[in-house]
Each structure stands twice: as structure tokens, then as C-alpha cells.
Amino acid sequence: MSEVSNNPVSSASEAAPVSAETTATGSSTATESGSPGIQAPPLVPTQAGPAGIRYDFNDGCRITLPEGDGEWHVCIRDTGTGNTLFETRLAAGGVASSKKYFVPFEFTVSSQGKEVLRHRLDLSGREVLIHFPTGTLGDTIAWFPYAVKFERQHQCRLTCVMGEALIPLFRETYPSIRFLTSAQAEPSQYYATYNIGLFFNDEANAYQPCDFRLVGLHRTAAYILGVDPEEARPRVALADDSRPIEQKxxxxxxxxxxxxxxxxxxxxxxxxxxxxxxxxxxxxxxxxxxxxxxxxxxxxxxxxxxxxxxxxxxxxxxxxxxxxxxxxxxxxxxxxxxxxxxxxxxxxxxxxxxxxxxxxxxxxxxxxxxxxxxxxxxxxxxxxxxxxxxxxxxxxxxxxxxxxxxxxxxxxxxxxxxxxxxxxxxxx
Structure with a gap:
């Protein structure tokens, strides 16, 4: 995604300021099928904070800031590593992290030396979307068990977007997960979104923490979602599980x-x-x-x-x-x-x-x-x-x-x- 700003940043960072009017157009990286496989986030972040601040985690960590009495000071941290990923000052506009996979973000917004908002990513009880590319059979079967691990780890209200033909395999077995097609998903209702795919040109590791070719097709979902990469089968429910023919x-x-x-x-x-x-x-x-x-x-x-x-x-x-x-x-x-x-x-x-x-x-x-x-x-x-x-x-x-x-x-x-x-x- 192109990230533009009227406020230049002089330091190298894990994030870049973006205009509040910038729309997400997807990634130049592609899945095996050639589809971008990216769920574009809503134009405006879905969560409301004080003083007109809005934020969400639907394309990494996103924060938009209205014009105020002075400059805003924004700091984004990774609570898992303790690293400060990004820090900037701007009069108005937006900030978006360069990392789009799961990171345990925390951000602070200050103005005139006073902290206005501090928020730590907490998926518990929140509406979360995991988007699988449509048109893939094996990839989705391989990746879905890690979405199940993610739901259990974070106790979130999970929605999975996948190809319509695959939904009957999982819908009855995983009743706590909501299954939708891409056309049915409404991005504006989610606190956080994570896109699973095979990102071939992701040299900056924006969409995956490590190249999928090094860890295996299925385990790349574990790394994107930040869960245990140990292999796990999905459970499939069959309305009719009778033997189709008598002979072996x-x-x-x-x-x-x-x-x-x-x-x-x-x-x-x-x-x-x-x-x-x-x-x-x-x-x-x-x-x-x-x-x-x-x-x-x-x-x-x-x-x-x-x-x-x-x-x-x-x-x-x-x-x-x-x-x-x-x-x-x-x-x-x-x-x-x-x-x-x-x-x-x-x-x-x-x-x-x-x-x-x-x-x-x-x-x-x-x-x-x-x-x-x-x-x-x-x-x-x-x-x-x-x-x-x-x-x-x-x-x-x-x-x-x-x-x-x-x-x-x-x-x-x-x-x-x-x-x-x-x-x-x-x-x-």
C-alpha cells in the first residue's frame, strides 16, 4: 500500500504517516492464484477515541488525528519485544504501521505534553476478521487450523472469510466462528483484520514476519497470526459419512x-x-x-x-x-x-x-x-x-x-x- 503524507519523517521507522484520506488498495504481493488476497480496510478507522481520534488494527495499527491546538505526538510500540517501532509529530492526518501481520501493538497519543490516549491491542471479546484468499482449496485447509488456534488464544469473536465451497466443511464443526464469503463481509465492523496469503514480493516482510517458502505453506499462517506453528488438522463435519461403495x-x-x-x-x-x-x-x-x-x-x-x-x-x-x-x-x-x-x-x-x-x-x-x-x-x-x-x-x-x-x-x-x-x- 502506498503511504503518503504532508508531514515528512526524517527517521527510519516501522511505520509511516499517511493522509487520513488515503485508501488501502491492497498489496503488490500476490497469492499463488495471482489474486492480491488482501481485505481492504475501511477508509476511516472503526474505533473512536477521545478528542476525535480514531484507530483500529484493520491494516496494521492505524490512527487518524484531527486538527488540534498543537502538534500530536504519536508513539507505537511492540509490547512483545518492548521495542518502540515508530514515533512522530504531526499537526493532523494519520499514521499506519508498516507491519500488517499480528503484532501486540500499543500506541500513545499526546498533545502539549499530556497523554490523550493510550491503547494496547486486546482482542478479547472483539470482532476480528481473518481473510483467506478465495479460489484456493489446499491453502485454506492448511491455514484454517491456525485461525482456530488464534480464536482460542485471544478469545475473540472471529469471522473467517473464505471461498463459499469450503464453508460447509467447517461451519458445523466450529460453531463459535462465523463464516462468510468476501461479498458478505462488512469491513467497518471489525476491530482487527489479518490477511493470510502467499506473499511472493514481500521483501520488507510487511505482510508476513518471515518468507513462507522458508517455513512451509501451512505454517506461514501461524507466523502471520502469531500462534504456535505446530501442525494441526482441521476437523471436518460430514452430514453423510456413509461408505460410498462396499469394495475396498x-x-x-x-x-x-x-x-x-x-x-x-x-x-x-x-x-x-x-x-x-x-x-x-x-x-x-x-x-x-x-x-x-x-x-x-x-x-x-x-x-x-x-x-x-x-x-x-x-x-x-x-x-x-x-x-x-x-x-x-x-x-x-x-x-x-x-x-x-x-x-x-x-x-x-x-x-x-x-x-x-x-x-x-x-x-x-x-x-x-x-x-x-x-x-x-x-x-x-x-x-x-x-x-x-x-x-x-x-x-x-x-x-x-x-x-x-x-x-x-x-x-x-x-x-x-x-x-x-x-x-x-x-x-x-
């Missing part, structure tokens, strides 16, 4: 949003499906799309799998996953949903480092090839480039991170799952 079965999902996420080994999926069927499993493909790609590159669900693709509610996908013997997928949303349903997940991924996703003993990666570019802070993911491969694009090594993951390596990983048959004869 495995769920798979072979599609993703960019080619680097695919398992690019030629014939790998077909060999795997044949192997699973030989062991007596029905193989159910639960991708949303049977065919996906861009330009001249298109991917089809594996031959021999049973097609359960389509715009099916996520709760129905969750029902299939709950009763599956295990799930085989990629670093994508359905793997996160399978993890949430406590189904063993065999994850085939080379472009992400294992720290990026939830812990699974069945992670498949080949360290003998180029790998983990997604978590390399030296490269920039381009969500518009379906064939993104930052190190080897256009060369024979493109997508080698998964092209050199063999079907046998995946099969050997599956053989380690408890209860998996050791021979076709045992599958009868």
Missing part, C-alpha cells in the same frame, strides 16, 4: 494448476493404476477436471481409473476420502483434504520441498534431480506460466523433478502403508 478402494488425483506440480513421469499413472487394481483395489479418480492444461499441453486422468470428476461438493469428496484405503496425489488441494480426513496420503512432489506440506511418511521425492524450486527464495513463481520451470525451462531437464520419479518408487512407498497386501493372492 483408493482415491487418486492427478490434475493440478501448473505443469510443474504434475507427476510428469511417462506412463507413471497408468502403471500405478494397473498395480493397484492387481492388488484388488478399485481406483477412483476424484479430480475436478478430467482434462486440464494450456496451449498444446493437456493432461488427462489416468486410463483405467474410475472417473468421479466434475463439480461435486467438497463434502462429497471428503466422504470418498474418509473411507479410502489411502490417497495418491500431488502437492495440491485434494491432498490437503485427504490429510484433513486422516486418510494416509501418498504425495508425489518434486517442485516443493517436504517442509512445504504436512508431514506424511509416504512423501515421494527424488533428491538426485533438480528439486524444491517452489521453496527457493531466489526464484519467482509465475502463476500465468502453465509451463513454469524456473531452472530448466525449454531444456531436456524441464520438469525432471517429477519426470524422474518412477512408478516403482511410488509403488515401493505404497507397499509401506500398513494393511497393504504383499501379493495379488492376499488381495482376494
Amino acid at each position: 478402494y483408493v482415491c487418486i488425483a492427478s490434475q493440478s494448476t501448473t505443469q510443474s506440480k504434475y507427476w510428469n513421469h511417462p506412463g507413471g499413472w497408468q502403471a500405478l493404476v494397473r498395480f493397484l487394481k492387481e492388488q484388488g483395489y478399485r481406483v477412483i479418480c476424484i479430480d475436478q477436471k478430467a482434462t486440464h492444461g494450456s496451449g498444446i499441453v493437456w493432461n488427462h486422468i489416468p486410463y483405467g481409473s474410475e472417473d468421479q470428476t466434475g463439480d461435486i461438493p467438497l463434502v462429497e469428496r471428503a466422504r470418498w476420502l474418509k473411507h479410502a484405503a489411502f490417497f495418491v496425489g500431488l502437492s495440491s488441494g485434494l491432498s490437503w483434504l485427504a490429510w484433513a480426513m486422516e486418510t494416509p496420503v501418498v504425495m508425489v512432489s518434486g517442485f516443493t520441498h517436504p517442509v512445504n506440506e504436512f508431514a506424511t511418511p509416504y512423501r515421494v521425492i527424488n533428491y538426485h534431480t533438480c528439486n524444491s524450486c517452489w521453496n527457493d527464495t531466489r526464484v519467482q513463481f509465475d502463476h500465468k506460466d502453465f509451463l513454469w520451470c524456473p531452472r530448466h525451462a525449454g531444456t531436456p531437464r524441464q520438469f525432471e523433478c517429477t519426470r524422474l520419479i518412477t512408478a516403482e518408487q511410488v509403488m515401493d512407498t505404497i507397499r509401506r502403508i500398513p494393511g497393504f497386501p504383499t501379493s495379488p493372492a492376499l488381495a482376494a
